[in-house]
Amino acid sequence: MLRNFPSWFPGTYYATYARKSAHFFEQLLEYPFRQVQEQMVCRRKAEGRESTARPSFVASQLEALHANGQVDDVSSTKQIKLAAAAAYSAGAETCQARAQEEINAVIGSDRLPDFADRENLLYVECVLQETMRWNLAAPTGIPRKAVEDDVYNGMFIPKDSTVITNFR
Numbered sequence: 001m002l003r004n005f006p007s008w009f010p011g012t013y014y015a016t017y018a019r020k021s022a023h024f025f026e027q028l029l030e031y032p033f034r035q036v037q038e039q040m041v042c043r044r045k046a047e048g049r050e051s052t053a054r055p056s057f058v059a060s061q062l063e064a065l066h067a068n069g070q071v072d073d074v075s076s077t078k079q080i081k082l083a084a085a086a087a088y089s090a091g092a093e094t095c096q097a098r099a100q101e102e103i104n105a106v107i108g109s110d111r112l113p114d115f116a117d118r119e120n121l122l123y124v125e126c127v128l129q130e131t132m133r134w135n136l137a138a139p140t141g142i143p144r145k146a147v148e149d150d151v152y153n154g155m156f157i158p159k160d161s162t163v164i165t166n167f168r
Contacts, residue, residue, distance in 0.1 A: 032084040033058055033077075058084045099124045141165030 007016040036058040061080045102123045143164050150157045
């Protein structure tokens with residue numbers, strides 16, 4: 001509804017901000033998708049040469065669409081773009097690379113990590129904990145209300161504070 005109001009109208013700051021920022025969001029959606037598409041096109045034109053597209057989520061999803069004859073399915077393409085953008089923006093070059101380095105140093109490349117490795121993969125454990133804290137798929141605890149002032153592990157919790165438990 002706010003998009004119909006002029007930018008000078010009081011209370012439309014966020015609508016104006018969204019209009020100005022829309023192209024950044026579009027780039028976030030389009031860039032990873034376009035990169036893989038270009039690599040896949042180069043592979044098909046190379047006739048017999050090995051693929052320049054590394055195995056990835058986008059490549060596998062596009063190949064599945066192609067195999068099912070749904071190359072022009074706008075809805076599926078949009079879903080792939082959204083999922084790829086989420087993965088791309090999650091810190092593919094920093095957090096993921098450091099976690100992979102730790103896995104390679106502790107476990108090597110012969111097998112996948114399992115729960116027994118958790119205590120030796122400190123950085124990966126922190127990434128997992130932060131992921132669970134920041135973007136949970138489902139609620140992990142029931143919010144509680146402090147009925148009186150309390151101190152827990154050296155932290156002061158004032159009366160009437162909302163406390164949400166954590167798995168850890």
